[in-house]
Amino acid sequence: MASDNIDWDLGYASESLDTHMKGTDEHKLSNRLYKTEEEIGRYILDEGLDEVSRAIHLLRQGAPIQKYSVAASLCRLLQDRGAEAKSRVVPVLLSAVKQDPPDLQIAFGRSLIQVIDKELLTKSGLQNVADTAKALLAKNDEDVREIWADVLLGAIRFLPAEFVEKEIVPEFLTETGLAQPPPKRLWAARVLGAAAPRIESKQIQQALIRKAASLCQDTDYEVRACMCRELNSIARAVGHECTVRDLLTEYVELIMDEESVVRESAIENIMNLMDFFEPAVKTQTIIPVWKKLCEEQPTRILPCLARHLGPFLWETRPQLSDQDLRYFTNFYHSLSTSQYSEDDTREMCAFNFPAIVKCTCAGFLVTQSYESHRLDIVFDRLTQDPSRHVRRRLAAGLHSVAEIMGSFAWTHLRTGLLRLFSDAELDVYRSVSEHLGETLKAFVKDDLCRRDTQLDDILFQILRREREYATYGSRHNWRLHQSLLDQFCVFPDIFGQELIHGHCVPLMFKILHEV
Template sequence: MASDIDWETALGVPSDSIDDDIKGTDELKLSNRLYKTEEEIERFTVDENLGDVDRAIHLLKNGAAIQKSSVITALPSLLEDHNSETRTRVLPTILEAIPSESHDFQVAVGKTLIQLFSKSLLPPKAAMMVVAVAKKMIASRDNETVEIWTDVMIAAIKSLPLETIENEILPEVLLEGRTAQPAALRMRCCRVLGAVSERMEGRRIEELFFRKAMSLCQDTDYEVRACMCNQLNAIARSVGHQLTKNQLLPEYMELLMDEEDMVREAAIENLMKLMDFLDADAKRNMVVPLWRKLCDERPAGVMVLIAREFGGFMWANKDQMTETDARTFLTFYQSMAMSNSPEQREMLTCVGADGYDRNRLNRVLEAMSNDDSKIVRRRIAGGLHEVAAILKPTSYTTLKTVFLRLLSDREVEVFHALIKNLDRILKCFAGRDKEVAFGNLQHRRVENVLTSFPATTVISAPEASPRRPPPTHPTSRTRIDLLEQFENFTEYFDSSVLFDQCVTVLFQLVTAGNLVVPIKEVVIRCLCQFLRRLRRSDYREQVFRLLQDNLKNSPTYHNRLLYIRLLTHSLTQFSTSYFRNNLLPSLLDMTKDPVPNIRLSILHLLPAIRKIIRIPADSDLLHRLTEVLGEFATDTDRDVGRCAEEVFKGFGGTVGGGKGLASRAAAAARCGVGGAHGIGLNVDAIGRGSHSGLPPDAGGMTSAEEMEDRMKEEEEQLILSSEWENEEANKKRDMEEARQEFSRRLAEREV
C-alpha cells in the first residue's frame, strides 16, 4: 500500500535526502494518515438522505473532529434556516458535549455563540442554557477558554430575562468582586456590571451595585481600576445626568490623575466618549477645568493620547470655554505641535477662521507642512481642504505658502494626499468672485497656483535636495488621481493658463510610450474636457489640430486607437450638433485605416452615431455612413466583414436569400450602384426607427436624451458667448488699469 506513495512529493524533499530508516518511519505515519480502515470509513460516512438538522446531530455525536467543527461553523445558517429545531435539538447537543470535547472545539463553540448573541439569534431560554455551561467553562484552568467563555456570558446578558440577571448573575459576580478575590475575578465582575447596566434602570443600578462599581474604581490593582473605568460610560447613561455629575465625574477626575498610565488612558478615552451625554454645566464646571489640569501637568505616559483626543475635546466643548480657556489650550496646542515626538505632531484641528490669525495657528500649520516626518506632512496634506473650508474668505492668502510647499513635496504619499481633495481646495481659493464661472478671477489667485503647479510630477518626481532623501516616484494611482483633477481645472482656471500649463503636459503623456493604458484613458478624458470647455475658440482649434496631428495621423496604431476612444468619449460629452459638424468627419476619414482593429472600432461606433442623425436634415450624412458600411462589407478582414453584417441588420437592412451583405455590396459595386439602396438599406426606416429589423436602442434618441442634448448645446452656446464677454471684460479692465495708471502719474507730476 505504502509503496505507491510518491514520498518525495508528499514530504516536499528530494529523494537523495531521505534516509531509508527515516523514510520507513515516515511511510508508516503517512500511510496511517492517508488510508482508513473499512470500520473507520463506515463510521465517518453520513447518510445522504438525512436532513440538515439530523445530519448535524449525527456528526456531533459520531463524527470526526473536523466534521464537528463544520457543524459549529454552520450553526448561524442552521439557526436562520431551521430556527426552532436548531434551538431545541442541535444547541442542547452541542452544550452537552462541550465539557468532554477538545480545547479547540470549546473555543470554536464560544466564538460562534458570541456571534449568535450579537445577531440576537438566541432567545432568553437558550441564553439561560448557554450561561449555565459558561459558568462551568469559566472554572477551567486554560486561560484562553476562560477568556472566551467570559465573553460568552457577557454577550448572553443582553438576551437574559431581567429576573435571571438580578437573582442569579448579579449575586455571583458581586461575590467575585470582593477584595479578597483574585484580580481576574474582580475584573470579570467589572465587565459583567458594565453589561448589566445596559439592561437595568438607573434606580435599580443605584440600589444593587452602584457603590460596588465606585469601590472597584478605587481597587488596589491598577488593571481592575482600568477595567472598571471602561464600564463607567454604560453606567452613566443608565443612571442619568444628576448622579453622573455628582458621583461619576468626580471618580473620572481621580482616575485621570491616577499614578498608572493604563488607568489614565482608560479614563481619557471613556470621558471623551461621554461628551455627547454630558450637559453644558458639567462640561463647563468639570470637564474643561480637568483638561486644563492635564495640559498643565503634561503626564509623559499619556501625551500621545491627549494629542489624539485634543481635537475632539476642543470641538465638543467649544461653546463652554472662556477666552482664557481658549488661549490656554491653544498655547498648549502650539507647544504640542512643536514637540520632538512625531506621534504628538500628527494632529491638526482648527478652531475657526476668526481665531486663526489671532492665535497664530498659521505658524503651527507652516511648521507642520515643513516637518521632517512625512507622516506629519501627509496628515496636514490630507486635511488641508477642511482648513480651507473654515478659512474660506481668506483661505488663499493664508494657505498659499503651505499649499504650494505640500504640492511640491518630494514624498509622493504627501502629494497624493493633497491632490485627492484638490478640487475642494481650489473651490475655496476661488472665493466668492462671481467671475469664477467664466475663468476671470479678479486677482488671478487660482492662476497663480497653477503657474506654480509642478506639472512634471505627472510624469516623474521632483528633484532631490540636500535636506531630504531622494524623492519617491509617483505610482500609476497617483498619476490617475492627479489627472482626474485636471478635468475640474476648467471650472477655476483661465483658458490661457490651462492651454500654456496643462495642454503640453497632456500631449506629452498621451504620446509617451512608457505609460499604461488607464493613464492614457484619463488623459483622453481631460483633453476631451478641455476641447469642450476652453473658452477661446483659437485654443480649441489648436487642441483639435494637435489631436489630429499626434493621434489621428500618427504612424503608431495605439495612438490612432486612442483617437477613436476620444471620439467615443466625445459622443457622451458634446452635443449631437457639435459632434456631427466637428468630429464626425475626422472619424469617417479613418475608415481606410490599414489596421483591422481600427476599422472594427469605427464599426462599433456606427450604431451610436446613427442615433444622432436626424432625417431629413442629415440625409447626406446618412448616405455617407451607408457608403462606409458598404466599403466595410467588402473588407478583406473576416472580422470586419462579419461586424459590418451585424451593424447592417441594426440599421434596418434585410439579410436573406442566402446572399449576404458582402456579396450584395460587391455586386452593387460591379453594377455601379452605390449608397444605401445599393446594399438594400431602408433609409426611411432608419430615419423613422420603425423598421422591423431595428433594435429598440437604435431608433433615435429618447425624449430624455434629447432634453440632455439641448442642455449641452445651450452650454456650448454659453461658452461661445462668454468668450466674447471675456474679451470685452479684459478690454475694459485694461482700459481701467491704464486710466488709473495715468491718473497716478498725473497726480505725482502735480505734486
C-alpha cells in the first residue's frame, strides 16, 4: 500500500515520544498551577484598606472571583456602612457592571434585588439602578435580561412617583402596539402593572388603563395572560369605580377567552380581587360568570374551578340565595364523585371540602345541611378515592372539618377517620396523624361519642399503627412516629382511664424497652 512508504517523522525517537507528550501535559498543568508574580500580585490587597475602599478597588480592578465576593457581601455592606457604602460603592458597581461578563451581571443583579427588597438604597440610588437596568435589558444574554428585568420591576415599587410618571411609563406605553414583537409587549405589560401603584396623575392613570385594556385584547395569548396577571395591581391603584367602569368587562372577556391559560389566569386574579369588589358587583357580574363556567364545564380548566370554588363560595356567601348555593354544591358534587373527573380535579375538591362545609353547614342545622347538599356522599367517596393524593388532601383538612361541625363531627366523620387512619399509604396516614388530637377533641363534644364503643375502636386502631411504626418503621420514619406520639398527650381527655392504663401505658413501656 502507498501508506507503507510514508515517513512519519515527528522529530522524536519513537521511544521518547511518550516521554515528550507526558512532559508537554505536565508543562501545561504547571502553567495553570504556578502563577507569575504579576498574576499573584493582582490578588493581593493593601491591608490598610477599609471594607468600603476594598470593595471599590475590587469592583474596578479585581479578578472575577473577587468581584463575586463583593456581590455576595453587598447587602451586608450597605447595612453595616450605611450612607458611605451607598454613596461610594453603588455608583462604582453600576458603572462597572455594564462591562462585566454575563455571569457577573447576573450575580450583581441578584444582589441588587435583595438590596432593593430591604429598602437599603436612596431615591437617587434607585434612579441610577433603574437607568442601569434599562441599559442591561438591551443585552443579548437572556438570563441577564431576565435578572435585570426583575431589578427594574423591584426598583419601580420604591421610586418617586414623579420619576415613574416621566421616565418609566411613557417609554413603555409606546411599546404596547401590535407593531412591536410579543416579547416587548409582554415586558410592557409587566412594567405597567408594577408602575400602576406609583402613579398619582389621573391623566396618566387613564392612559395606562387604555393601554392595559388594549393588551387584554392582544392577538398573542401569552400577552393577554400576562396583562391579566397585572390587572389586579392596576385595579387597586385606580380604585373601585374606575375598575368597574373600565376593567371589569376585560376580566369577564378574559375568563371566557378561547385559550385555557388565559382563562385560568383571569379566574385566579379575579378571585384575588374578591375583597375589593362591592356586593353589587358580585351579585350582578361575578356570580353569573361563575354559573356560566359551571354550565360550560370546560375540561381544561376544571381543576382551576375546583381549586377556587371554595374561596368563591366563601367570598360570595352573603350574596348567594339558597338556590344559588345548591346550584354550586351540585356542581361540586359532580366534580368530586364523577368517574370522568381527573385526579387533579378531585384533589382540589378534597382540598376545598372544609370550605364547602363551612359555607353550607352553619348554625344548628348542620346535619340537615350536610346531608341535603350531599356532602356526606362526597366525603365517603373521597375517603375511598383511588388516588392517594386525593385521600391525602382530604386527610390533611379533616381536623378543620371536625372543628367546623363541632358536636356533629362524631356522627358524620368517625367512619371516614377510621378509613383514612387505616390507609396503607404513608402520606395519607401522616396527614391524619399530624392533627389527630384536634379531630378527637371535636369528636368528644358529642355526648354520644363517649358512650359509643366505636371510640374504643379508634384507640385500638391508633395503638395498632403506633406499634407497627415503633417496631418496623421507627428508624426510617421516626418523624412520623414522633408526630403520632405527640398526640398521646390529649388521650386522657378523650379516652377513659381504664383504656389509658390498660392499653396505652403498657405499650409505652414496651416501646421504651424494645426500641
